[in-house]
Amino acid sequence: MSRRKPLPKLLYADSRGNIYDHPYLTMAGMSGNEAQLPEAVELIPLPEDSRLFTIPDTPPVAWDSRERRFVTVSQVKEGKRSMPVQAVSAFMAPGYMRTLLPACDYSKKKVHLPLWSYTAVGWDAEEERFVVAATRVDANENWLPKNYDDRKLDPLVRRRLAEFPKNRLVEQLSRCAVDYHCFAAKNLFFRRWEAPIPTSPVCNSRCLGCISLQPSDCCPSNHERIPFVPTPEEIVELMLPHLEEAPEPIVSYGQGCEGDPIMQADTVATATRMLKERASRGTVNFNSNGSIPDRIRLLCDAGMDSMRFSMNSVQEELYNRYYRPKGYRFADVVESVRTAKGKGLFTMINYLVSPGVTDSPAEVEALLAFIEKTGVDMLQMRNLSIDPAFYNERMGVTGKGIGMYRLLERVKEAFPRIQYGYFNRTRENFYPAGFEKGWPIVV
Ligand code: SF4
Ligand code: SF4
Known part of the structure; x- marks a missing residue:
């Protein structure tokens, strides 16, 4: 019997840009302004030559499977302390079409983001790799x-x-x-x-x-x-x-x-x-x-x-x-x-x-x-x-x-x-x- 693969974990960054995966919250993406879970078919390994960015001062949105709802993650507990966190986004190598935007509370964003394309990214704990909400649309590798x-x-x-x-x-x-x-x-x-x-x-x-x-x-x-x-x-x-x-x-x-x-x-x-x-x-x-x-x-x-x-x-x-x-x-x-x-x-x-x-x-x-x-x-x-x-x-x-x-x-x-x-x-x-x-x- 085939087992359903667990959904990827939320990624977040501290104020210095260090990136972490969350112990239990699940990665979400956004379609327009609405948070949603990625479908299995649109989760692929982060393509080689892609980059990760933080979205400054913008808290991520994740799926909390215990509460069965999307939650905004402004703080994460580190031992006894809570630290403010910011969202993480991928900028993919060319040849891939993103299917979801990074899920965040954009109303908190203070800066106008520069002209890059922002893609939802998470952490596949089972395979130990980053995954993005995307699909490959061109097999030409010349542009890597x-x-x-x-x-x-x-x-x-x-x-x-x-x-x-x-x-x-x-x-x-x-x-x-x-x-x-x-x-x-x-x-x-x-x-x-x-x-x-x-x-x-x-x-x-x-x-x-x-x-x-x-x-x-x-x-x-x-x-x-x-x-x-x-x-x-x-x-x-x-x-x-x-x-x-x-x-x-x-x-x-x-x-x-x-x-x-x-x-x-x-x-x-x-x-x-x-x-x-x-x-x-x-x-x-x-x-x-x-x-x-x-x-x-x-x-x-x-x-x-x-x-x-x-x-x-x-x-x-x-x-x-x-x-x-x-x-x-x-x-x-x-x-x-x-x-x-x-x-x-x-x-x-x-x-x-x-x-x-x-x-x-x-x-x-x-x-x-x-x-x-x-x-x-x-x-x-x-x-x-x-x-x-x-x-x-x-x-x-x-x-x-x-x-x-x-x-x-x-x-x-x-x-x-x-x-x-x-x-x-x-x-x-x-x-x-x-x-x-x-x-x-x-x-
Ligand atoms: S058509 Fe091209 S060059 Fe003209 S304004 Fe748009 S992006 Fe710029
Ligand atoms: S050659 Fe490249 S950098 Fe120069 S105008 Fe064309 S696209 Fe832009």
């Missing part, structure tokens, strides 16, 4: 930190700077690689996998969690945007050798923390045409907010292989609250996705997900309709990096979601051809053998 050894990087950066002395883009990317530790920029210097092409100092959205610009009420951004628009010649000089020589070569516009490359569509279209005429191999990808469908048409015709469109929600109201668009509407984004798919490109959504918002019944229904309408190929389930309490408040969250794991199941059931992922793909790998059964991924 162990593949980015800076000792090997520095000589390569110096070499490329000397190789292209007049190219402003290589100078910018050296800063991205060395100062911001951007893995994509490092790939350019390692000449492998996916390399980024930053092109745009400006954007027509004002996202609450933009990592390159924070206009007002959130927190400081951690990257400075590229201050110029490179010429098509600068782009081609740097990216053509990458396409020709790198293993699994992808070059990607709009890879994360610049403005949006749709604002530089003419430059991008010219550079892409040149790259596609001259390169005998490789994938050219465009990441964008997709705000201007005519420009998307232009870029498809220039020879782009794939496009990825970012959104936090497929409901216009929630999209507007996060993206705060300037001069476009969510309907334009939908038209862009349809256009890219209609032109035969591999079309992806960079879906910025958060438990309680993304798996709310209204969002799930809207997502199913969106997939039907656009024909999109892949959902990249990206954990939105933002203070969870701030985001829930701005999104007006009420109630809890159906469960992030259940959401993935539901979408797969309705559209077996939908692929989940976290990273962009080479064109050879757009539709790998057996892709309809590509999730769940066994960890």
Whole structure:
């Protein structure tokens, strides 16, 4: 007879950040603002290369099986003394989608949390390991930190700077690689996998969690945007050798923390045409907010292989609250996705997900309709990096979601051809053998 595995223990930290597991309280997570117990299917070992954080001055919430209720744990007894405690959160290695937020009493939080993605974490006492509420959505291991050894990087950066002395883009990317530790920029210097092409100092959205610009009420951004628009010649000089020589070569516009490359569509279209005429191999990808469908048409015709469109929600109201668009509407984004798919490109959504918002019944229904309408190929389930309490408040969250794991199941059931992922793909790998059964991924 199979025995039910005991639930993981609560983790908490003392005021100095030392982490402990609680002798009897059980780990909880949060969907929106509501505490809940994780299902067995969504508990996996903390992925290698993840990190643990404390959530300062914020007491954890746990399940007390003796009292059969959730409790806020402000103090823990140490011998005869009681000590104040704070919650612990995981920041996972990429490739994993969190299914629950850390359970805490966020009303006690005094600081605005920096732009990381916060995940519920506990302690599996039986296996003696940390566990998180998450599911793996991408099996690509290229992006693991162990593949980015800076000792090997520095000589390569110096070499490329000397190789292209007049190219402003290589100078910018050296800063991205060395100062911001951007893995994509490092790939350019390692000449492998996916390399980024930053092109745009400006954007027509004002996202609450933009990592390159924070206009007002959130927190400081951690990257400075590229201050110029490179010429098509600068782009081609740097990216053509990458396409020709790198293993699994992808070059990607709009890879994360610049403005949006749709604002530089003419430059991008010219550079892409040149790259596609001259390169005998490789994938050219465009990441964008997709705000201007005519420009998307232009870029498809220039020879782009794939496009990825970012959104936090497929409901216009929630999209507007996060993206705060300037001069476009969510309907334009939908038209862009349809256009890219209609032109035969591999079309992806960079879906910025958060438990309680993304798996709310209204969002799930809207997502199913969106997939039907656009024909999109892949959902990249990206954990939105933002203070969870701030985001829930701005999104007006009420109630809890159906469960992030259940959401993935539901979408797969309705559209077996939908692929989940976290990273962009080479064109050879757009539709790998057996892709309809590509999730769940066994960890
Ligand atoms: S993602 Fe950001 S840090 Fe990386 S290359 Fe692009 S602009 Fe630079
Ligand atoms: S679309 Fe991208 S660049 Fe523009 S505000 Fe949003 S996160 Fe920032």
